[in-house]
Amino acid sequence: MASNKTPNLGLDIWQPDDYFKRAEVNNNFMKIDAEAKENSDKIGVLSQNTTAQSNKTKDRLNIGLYKQTNRRPxxxxxxxxxxxxxxxxxxxxxxxxxxxxxxxxxxxxxxxxxxxxxxxxxxxxxxxxxxxxxxxxxxxxxxxxxxxxxxxxxxxxxxxxxxxxxxxxxxxxxxxxxxxxxxxxxxxxxxxxxxxxxxxxxxxxxxxxxxxxxxxxxxxxxxxxxxxxxxxxxxxxxxxxxxxxxxxxxxxxxxxxxxxxxxxxxxxxxxxxxxxxxxxxxxxxIGDSASLGKPNTFIIDSEGKTHGADSPHYVYRSGFTNSSVPSEFPINKTTITTIGTSNTAGFPNGTGGVLLTHLYSTETSFPWTYQEWFPVASNNKLTRYWDRVSSSWSSWKDVVPRFNITGTNTFSNSTLISSFPLGEITVTIINNNGSSGFPGNNPGTLTTYRLTDAWGRQEYKVYQSNTIYQRYINSSGVWSEWSEIPTVLPYRIDPFNTYNNGTLISAFPSKTVTTININSTGATGFPNSSPGLLTTYNINTGYGRQEYRVYRSHSIYARYELVDGTWSEWAKISAV
Missing domain, CATH: 3.20.20.370 (Glycoside hydrolase/deacetylase)
Structure with missing residues (x-):
């Protein structure tokens, strides 16, 4: 009979001097057959598990991992x-x-x-x-x-x-x-x-x-x-x-x-x-596509665009115009759009540029939505916001001060407005070497406003002084004479009914603009005998003037000082 056995299945092993029984041989075959069946069952289970896992993986993906290129109705x-x-x-x-x-x-x-x-x-x-x-x-x-x-x-x-x-x-x-x-x-x-x-x-x-x-x-x-x-x-x-x-x-x-x-x-x-x-x-x-504004939401749509609270917050999109409304933009994103020469209508100055749209709200009224506009080849920046009351964009507003600080004596007193940067406020230091022609030939600071050519003007602040002068571009495109600007604003507000309709210009403070309220008690003689706001301009002798704005009305009346110091008749100067 066998004197040894194998370590795994325990099969009989015979030495050269051993004898063997037929039962021992049959027993070996039975053990081998049983082991073979067990392994076969394990392979079957493994196959089923692999198939199940494959199906589970397919179930969980639920996405087509490729970009669609044939979107159509x-x-x-x-x-x-x-x-x-x-x-x-x-x-x-x-x-x-x-x-x-x-x-x-x-x-x-x-x-x-x-x-x-x-x-x-x-x-x-x-x-x-x-x-x-x-x-x-x-x-x-x-x-x-x-x-x-x-x-x-x-x-x-x-x-x-x-x-x-x-x-x-x-x-x-x-x-x-x-x-x-x-x-x-x-x-x-x-x-x-x-x-x-x-x-x-x-x-x-x-x-x-x-x-x-x-x-x-x-x-x-x-x-x-x-x-x-x-x-x-x-x-x-x-x-x-x-x-x-x-x-x-x-x-x-x-x-x-x-x-x-x-x-x-x-x-x-x-x-x-x-x-x-x-x-x-x-x-x-990833997440609930029914609500893109919720956390842990990220979607790449069929055109490769990203959406959702957890998607990149800066995205590039084309095709928008000045009239595009917030509902057209991705939610909870800053959208970058380049505007070329073909769709500049409505944008400031009608030029191309870069549009940034910030939309960070899931509310349908879009209360936290605004845009920034950067015109091409410019350092300017304009903004506007979505007015949820009127459901429209506000007007574009320039938010970058257009100040251009130049070198000392870059411009002289005779430099024409066309030589200054258009659309900017230019500040220039004028020292003794360049002060010829400026007020008193004094050094100072020259500020030039060339927002448009027709509205060009300059201010000159004398060095180590509070004295300020101004001049403007006349209809011929040349500078007017310099004139001094009063350093103290001649405005005052007096109590109700301090003056009446018959008060002469000489009774008002000179070189001053005086404003008072007229109530019903003091309204006699004023236009329609209605209460209102009386503003009297007594800046220079012989040039006195008054305006009367009727209370709770857009109606405005005016009169002027006559040669004898009395007032002309009231005349309506407003359209309503």
Whole structure:
């Protein structure tokens, strides 16, 4: 008999001097056979686990990792519930008109009653290539009323039923449109996309795709709405998904026929939901695409553009104009747009430049939205904000002071306005070497305002003095004479009714502008004997003047000093 055994299986080993029994040999064969079977079982389990893991990986990706390059207007059809008229009404129409349609099945009800399609009918329709079948859950549940585990179970059962038969297992249609964030999170674990109901808004799908709330337009709303939505999709390269329940009593198969024919007259492709997703589906999707402003949301749409709170906050986009409104820009982003010479209308100075749009709000009134404009070849910067009261942009405002500080004596007293930088305020130090012709031939600081040529003016502040002079460009384009600016502003405000309508100019402070309020008690003699605001200009003798602004009115009256020191009659100078 054997004197030794192998270490793993314990097989008998015989030495040269050992004898052996037939039973020992048979025992060795039995051990080898048992080990072989165990290994075979392990290989089978490993294969199943690998397949399951592969399917799980496919379920979790739910994205097409490639950029779409053929975005175009599309039309799709989805029928709900998998009732018998799918086979008796819709399938014949698909064959007649040769168009594709998607049907969502309540997988636990297929073939259960005479009102439902049978498995054989589903297979026939699927094999025709005209119809695809997707999930409508296993039991047509209100998904928001289920626990997470119950919800996952009904969706998983439906998915497995479809996969086992080779049907589309990665698209869900919500029963009753019953969805919320928790439902969408569950759907993301098992499906590539999920379809909502038409909430009477008749919405079209555009990038970035809301993959787990795909919008539908029900055919029940009639052919006019359907045509309008197809036209809208053509204008904006959108995807219209028409929804229906072909087993409802008010269902009209002829509306579907008209929609198909209208789409074809407009050269719009009719595709399955899977094909539509292959064109419009997001390249990458993290978080809840139904709310792009939420944290932990990042989407790369079918055109390679990023969206979501966690996507890069600076993005480049083209195609915007001065009249583009906030809803056209990405949410929670700063959008950079270069404006060329072809679309400068409305921008300051009508030149090209760089536009930065800051939109950091999910509120539809866009309260925290503003733009910055940097004209080409310029250091200037202008801003404007979105006025949510008027729902329009404010006016552009220059926010960068246009000061240009030059070298000493760069300009002289005789330098013409055309020699100064246009659109800027230029400051120049004038020393004794360059002061000839300036007031008193004194050194000082020259400030030149050339915002436009016709409005050019200069100020000269004498060195180590508070004395200031000014001059302006006259109609001939040359400088006027220098005149001194009073260093103390001659303004004063006196109490109510300090003066009356008969007060002569000589009673007012000289070289001063005096303002008082006139109430009803002191209004006698003033225009219409109405209360108002009286402003008296007594700057130089013989040039006295008064203005009277009627209380709570746009009406303005004026009068002037006569040669004898009395007042002229009041004359209305306002348009109203």
């Amino acid at each position: 599309l039309v799709s059809f989805i029928d709900d519930d998998g009732n018998l008229p799918v086979y008796t009404l819709l399938y014949p129409l698909c064959k007649e008109l040769n168009f594709k349609l998607t049907s969502c099945l309540i997988t636990g009800s297929v073939g259960v009653s005479q009102s439902q399609v049978t498995e054989a009918q589903v297979k026939e329709m699927n094999d025709s290539g005209l119809m695809e079948f997707v999930s409508h859950t296993n039991n047509h549940d209100y998904l928001t009323r289920l626990t997470e585990s119950q919800r996952y179970d009904t969706l998983k059962k439906s998915k497995e039923w479809l996969r086992a038969r080779g049907y589309v297992d990665d698209i869900l249609v919500y029963p009753y449109g019953d969805t919320n964030e928790a439902v969408r999170n569950t759907a993301q674990k098992l499906f590539r996309a999920a379809v909502n109901i038409d909430n009477t808004n008749h919405l079209i799908n555009y990038p970035p795709l809301k993959s787990y709330t795909l919008e539908r337009v029900y055919v029940d709303f009639g052919i006019d709405i359907a045509k309008q939505k197809i036209d809208e999709a053509i204008a904006n390269n959108g995807w219209v998904i028409f929804g229906m329940h072909c087993h409802y009593l008010n269902f009209d198969i002829n509306v579907v026929r008209e929609i198909v024919n209208y789409a074809r007259t407009k050269s719009v492709d009719i595709v399955s939901i899977t094909e539509g997703l292959n064109t419009f589906g997001n390249i990458m999707e």
